[in-house]
Amino acid sequence: MSALVEALEVERAMRGSTRRGVTRPAEEAEGEGEGAPRGGGEGRQRWVLRLEDGREAVIDRRLTLGCAPDNGLVLDDPFVSGWHCVVRRMGSRVVVVDCGSRNGTFLGGVRVASGELRPGMRLTVGRTALRMVVEGPAIDPGLIGRSAGMRKLKQQILTVAPTRANVLLLGESGTGKELAARALHDQSGRTGAFVVLNCGAISPELVESELFGHEKGAFTGATARRSGVFVEADGGTLFLDEIGELPIGLQSKLLRALEERSVRAVGASGERRVDVRVVAATHRDLRTAVQERAFRLDLFHRLSTVVLDLPSLRERGEDVPILARYFLDQMAAESGDKVFSPSAMEALATYGWPGNVRELRNAVQRAAIFGGAVIQPADLLPASVCGEMAGGEAVAIAGRRLDEVEREVIAAALRRTAGNKRAAASALGMAKSTLCDKVRRYRIEARG
Numbered sequence: 001m002s003a004l005v006e007a008l009e010v011e012r013a014m015r016g017s018t019r020r021g022v023t024r025p026a027e028e029a030e031g032e033g034e035g036a037p038r039g040g041g042e043g044r045q046r047w048v049l050r051l052e053d054g055r056e057a058v059i060d061r062r063l064t065l066g067c068a069p070d071n072g073l074v075l076d077d078p079f080v081s082g083w084h085c086v087v088r089r090m091g092s093r094v095v096v097v098d099c100g101s102r103n104g105t106f107l108g109g110v111r112v113a114s115g116e117l118r119p120g121m122r123l124t125v126g127r128t129a130l131r132m133v134v135e136g137p138a139i140d141p142g143l144i145g146r147s148a149g150m151r152k153l154k155q156q157i158l159t160v161a162p163t164r165a166n167v168l169l170l171g172e173s174g175t176g177k178e179l180a181a182r183a184l185h186d187q188s189g190r191t192g193a194f195v196v197l198n199c200g201a202i203s204p205e206l207v208e209s210e211l212f213g214h215e216k217g218a219f220t221g222a223t224a225r226r227s228g229v230f231v232e233a234d235g236g237t238l239f240l241d242e243i244g245e246l247p248i249g250l251q252s253k254l255l256r257a258l259e260e261r262s263v264r265a266v267g268a269s270g271e272r273r274v275d276v277r278v279v280a281a282t283h284r285d286l287r288t289a290v291q292e293r294a295f296r297l298d299l300f301h302r303l304s305t306v307v308l309d310l311p312s313l314r315e316r317g318e319d320v321p322i323l324a325r326y327f328l329d330q331m332a333a334e335s336g337d338k339v340f341s342p343s344a345m346e347a348l349a350t351y352g353w354p355g356n357v358r359e360l361r362n363a364v365q366r367a368a369i370f371g372g373a374v375i376q377p378a379d380l381l382p383a384s385v386c387g388e389m390a391g392g393e394a395v396a397i398a399g400r401r402l403d404e405v406e407r408e409v410i411a412a413a414l415r416r417t418a419g420n421k422r423a424a425a426s427a428l429g430m431a432k433s434t435l436c437d438k439v440r441r442y443r444i445e446a447r448g
């Protein structure tokens, strides 16, 4: 694979998609600029790919995997191609790109051309399974934000983490459920691994084996014995993402495993005891799923000992500039020091971020890569969105009185935020009370 093709694949993986579904090639990253750890002690972390036999390779900038001897990680597996895939680390974002291998590269059980490899996730090439593990101090700070909603969430995480309670994380896509799950593990004091299973990303037939493991020959294709995520997370935390997608037939088996604290691998005769703390997440309304009998009530109760709601970014607009600067800082080691122009900051504050923090992070990372030293709105948001925000809203100032211009600027901001005074005030960099005073003084009609 040429360097250009690889770079394009990495960019594609970084753009990712917030679409939910079976193949979700890549979405997220967080963390710090490589080579220049800032603040969080990330420099002391080790990012490794670990094989089931315990061998491991450190993921530096670029690690190639394959059976040819000049790979960074040489895999002795006849089902692995010579140069099978490449793993690239940019700060704390790790992306894997398949190099046109014959048998494919699988992330969490899903075949991908490229995708993000997150801590705790399984990477499979040929018959070889690897897991990415981050060792060392927790990412600090892991959850960025100073809004009341974030402060409450962080406090809840600190309170619940050391207990054995199962936790259900609810929130829109991109609000940070996986990050919160990792924070719960990092703060738990549990010494085992943090293991992720995305129940929505694997075919229903394979979920049971992914959860509990299988014996050799248990079903067609089970060429070797494999342990499931419960065993891998023994002593640690199992993050069951997209729990709402778990097939109903398996829900009773999961419930049993949680109640008995033991699992039986597919095709095995005996049980194995496990000590696993389960954190589950979903963007679906599980209560409705329970009413519709798509989700078992008893499992819902078992998983939701503690329910944590992750606020959408819309509900915590004051965190947007903080997060944006944080993500831009993370990119500094690779893209150089850049700043947002005032209009870019305004665009960030005004836009609704339906994809939440993930969308914001992707926008900032793209702008850091492709934008100039001073990032402009068009670097961050699609032209259609910028056009909508700026087009027809330009306020002519020549020869006009300041109060007239101010009135128009405030009215335009309120139109853009559909009458939301808090969002408009934040976009204009003024206190909400000041905006309300001016709305009264200028007799601006504000909807909402």
Ligand SMILES: Nc1ncnc2c1ncn2[C@@H]1O[C@H](COP(=O)(O)OP(=O)(O)OP(=O)(O)O)[C@@H](O)[C@H]1O
Binding pocket: 018, 027, 028, 029, 030, 142, 143, 144, 145, 171, 172, 173, 174, 175, 176, 177, 178, 179, 180, 282, 283, 357, 358, 361
């Ligand atoms: N408060 C935060 N501080 C810093 N980064 C955050 C925060 N919230 C989310 N992120 C980043 O945004 C991205 C998306 O977060 P995450 O994957 O945890 O979302 P999610 O709720 O699991 O989304 P989905 O439902 O689509 O799986 C990640 O890169 C994560 O690190």
Ligand SMILES: [Mg+2]
Binding pocket: 177, 178, 241, 281
């Ligand atoms: Mg998630």
